[in-house]
Structures are given as C-alpha cells and as structure tokens.
Amino acid sequence: xxxxxxxxxxxxxxxxNSTECPSIDDFRxxxxxxxxxxxxxxxxxxxxxxxxxxxxxxxxxxxxxxYMLNLAVSxxxxxxxxxxxxxxxxxxxxxxxxxxVCRISSYALYVNLYCSIYFMAVMSVTRFLAIVFPVRNMSxxxxxxxRFVCVAVWVLICLMSSPFLMSGQHFDPVTNKTKCFEPPxxxxxxxxxxxxxxxxxxxxxxxxxxVILICYAGIIRTLLLRKMAAGHQTAAGKRAIRMIVIxxxxxxxxxxxxxxxxxVHLHFMSRTDASCEETVAMQKYVIIxxxxxxxxxxxxxxxxxxxxxxxxxxxxxxxxxxxxxKNRRGIPGQEVRSNNHLDES
Numbered sequence: 001x002x003x004x005x006x007x008x009x010x011x012x013x014x015x016x017n018s019t020e021c022p023s024i025d026d027f028r029x030x031x032x033x034x035x036x037x038x039x040x041x042x043x044x045x046x047x048x049x050x051x052x053x054x055x056x057x058x059x060x061x062x063x064x065x066x067y068m069l070n071l072a073v074s075x076x077x078x079x080x081x082x083x084x085x086x087x088x089x090x091x092x093x094x095x096x097x098x099x100x101v102c103r104i105s106s107y108a109l110y111v112n113l114y115c116s117i118y119f120m121a122v123m124s125v126t127r128f129l130a131i132v133f134p135v136r137n138m139s140x141x142x143x144x145x146x147r148f149v150c151v152a153v154w155v156l157i158c159l160m161s162s163p164f165l166m167s168g169q170h171f172d173p174v175t176n177k178t179k180c181f182e183p184p185x186x187x188x189x190x191x192x193x194x195x196x197x198x199x200x201x202x203x204x205x206x207x208x209x210x211v212i213l214i215c216y217a218g219i220i221r222t223l224l225l226r227k228m229a230a231g232h233q234t235a236a237g238k239r240a241i242r243m244i245v246i247x248x249x250x251x252x253x254x255x256x257x258x259x260x261x262x263x264v265h266l267h268f269m270s271r272t273d274a275s276c277e278e279t280v281a282m283q284k285y286v287i288i289x290x291x292x293x294x295x296x297x298x299x300x301x302x303x304x305x306x307x308x309x310x311x312x313x314x315x316x317x318x319x320x321x322x323x324x325x326k327n328r329r330g331i332p333g334q335e336v337r338s339n340n341h342l343d344e345s
Contacts, residue, residue, distance in 0.1 A: 021276035024283050025093060033089040035291040039298060040082045046301030047075040054304075063126055063146035068304050070150045071119040075297040078112030081105045082294070088180060095180035099168040102180035109294065110161045114204045116296050117255060118153045120247050120303075121208035122146075127240050128215035132222045160204060163196060194266050205259045209251060216244050242306040250299040258293035261286050 051072040084105045088095055095102055126141055169180045223237045265286050
C-alpha cells in the first residue's frame with residue numbers, strides 16, 4: 001500500500017460525498033510535481049557529489065565512512081525514482097510506465113525514508129561511543145562490524161517496506177485513467193491500515209528516534225563536562241554538535257510531521273461527521289507532509305559535510321587526486337613544447 005496517497009487522497013467522507021467535496025487533484029499535481037522536481041535536483045547534486053567523494057576515498061575507510069556511503073546510496077536510489085512521480089503528476093495523474101515500475105517507485109521512496117532514519121540512528125550511536133567511551137570504541141566499532149550493521153539495516157528496512165510492493169497500478173473507470181500512487185476508490189480493512197501504521201510508527205520512527213535522543217543526551221553531557229575541565233570545545237565535540245543540530249532538524253522537519261500527520265489522518269478517516277472543508281484541509285496537510293518527508297535526501301549532504309568524520313579532508317584528497325592526474329597528463333605536453341622550443345632555437 002502506498003501511504004502517500006492512501007492517506008492523502010482517501011477518506012470515508014470523500015467517498016460518501018465525492019460529488020459535493022471539491023477535488024484537490026490540481027493542488028496535488030502542482031505541489032507534488034514542483035516539490036519532487038526541486039528535491040530531485042538538489043538531492044541528486046548533493047548526494048551524487050558526496051557519493052563520488054566517498055567512493056574515490058574509500059581507502060580511508062572508517063565506520064562513519066561506511067554509514068555515510070550507505071546513506072548516500074539510499075538517497076540516490078530514492079531520487080532516481082522521483083522523476084517518475086513528476087511525470088505522473090505532470091500528466092495529471094495518468095500512469096503510463098507499467099505495473100512493475102509503479103510498485104518499485106512506491107517501494108523505493110519508503111525504503112529511503114526508513115533507511116535514512118536508521119542510518120542516522122547508527123551514526124549517532126557511533127558518535128556517542130566515540131565521545132563517551134573513546135577507549136572501548138576502538139574495539140566495539142570496527143569497519144567489519146559497521147558493514148554488518150549496514151547489511152542488517154538494509155534487510156530490516158526492505159522487509160518492513162515490503163507491503164508497499166503489494167499495491168501497483170490500477171484502472172480508474174471514473175477518470176478513465178491508469179493510476180499509480182493512488183488507491184482504488186474502495187478500500188477494505190481500515191483497521192489493518194491502522195495496525196500497519198502503528199507498527200511502522202513504533203519500529204520505523206519512535207524506536208530509532210528514542211535511541212538518537214538518548215545518545216545525544218549522553219554526548220551533550222560528556223561535552224559539557226569536558227568543556228568545563230578544558231575550557232574549550234574540541235574539534236570532535238564541534239562535529240558532534242553539528243551532527244546533533246542537523247539530525248534533529250531533519251527529524252523535526254521531515255520525519256516527525258509526516259508520521260504525526262499520517263496517524264492523525266488515519267483516525268480522521270474513521271469519522272462520519274467530517275465536513276468537506278475538514279476533509280480537503282486534511283488531504284492537503286498530508287500532501288505537504290509527504291513533500292517534507294521526501295526532502296530528507298536534501299539534508300543528508302549537510303550531514304556529510306558539516307559533521308562527517310574527515311569528510312572535508314576526503315574532499316581535499318579528492319581534489320588533490322584530480323589535480324595530480326591533470327598534472328600527470330600535462331607533463332608530456334610540457335616536455336614536447338620544451339623540446340620544440342629548443343629545436344627552434
């Protein structure tokens with residue numbers, strides 16, 4: 001099931017009073033096509049550059065580097081499907097790319113959403129151990145273990161998101177169009193949707209967010225104690241503070257509004273006394289919340305650059321490797337020009 005539209009374009013009142021309530025299709029098409037286009041550009045540029053740097057400097061491997069690399073891959077996979085959604089909404093809600101692509105497009109967005117949450121959680125745990133338990137951290141956090149954790153995260157999230165593969169394209173006889181990212185007009189099993197929502201809310205959002213908050217509380221306490229003892233903040237402490245700000249900002253802007261609005265809308269769907277104004281407003285709120293959720297890929301490059309362990313050093317090494325390659329290519333030409341000059345003299 002695709003919760004983006006299942007909870008954004010569906011409610012009992014919209015089915016009962018579909019002829020009375022105004023359609024939000026124009027609003028939906030404009031907002032999604034514009035938002036997904038902007039997200040695609042910014043996220044593709046930011047994560048593409050970050051992925052290039054991380055791959056080219058992979059010899060300088062560390063646990064944090066492994067997590068950043070996997071997070072960038074997740075973002076790229078998600079962003080690569082957003083243009084398909086743009087095409088769909090530009091075509092005013094008509095899908096022309098087949099059932100399989102429809103399912104994969106829905107699946108990829110939610111895999112990225114929850115992979116981002118979990119990779120941020122394991123990055124926070126890694127930073128917590130490095131600052132609070134620096135001696136034990138050397139034996140607890142290794143490159144090999146970080147790779148195992150990444151595999152576990154991918155497997156867990158891919159399995160958790162598998163329900164999104166169950167819903168593909170379908171034909172809508174009312175509009176005479178093939179639909180994707182939207183449910184059929186009649187949906188059975190609202191209680192099942194509620195259960196799935198609370199499961200994903202607890203396991204996919206609340207649990208990792210709680211872990212992140214606990215880690216950040218420990219990090220801040222340790223940094224405050226060290227600052228009082230030393231009188232200044234270390235470079236590792238500054239990176240940790242930047243990471244806390246960026247991750248919390250991503251959760252507050254992208255993840256929390258979406259999960260709160262999704263839960264509220266599910267309970268709204270059980271109402272029978274909602275007015276058209278309330279129904280339309282709720283549907284618009286869910287669309288906006290979904291756009292913010294998809295924008296999480298734009299925040300991750302900030303995480304790499306401002307708090308990534310040695311990421312700016314990696315960028316410097318990357319530039320040096322490019323410069324040295326250009327110099328090596330330029331040397332033969334310089335020698336030839338020099339010889340020609342001697343011959344002419």
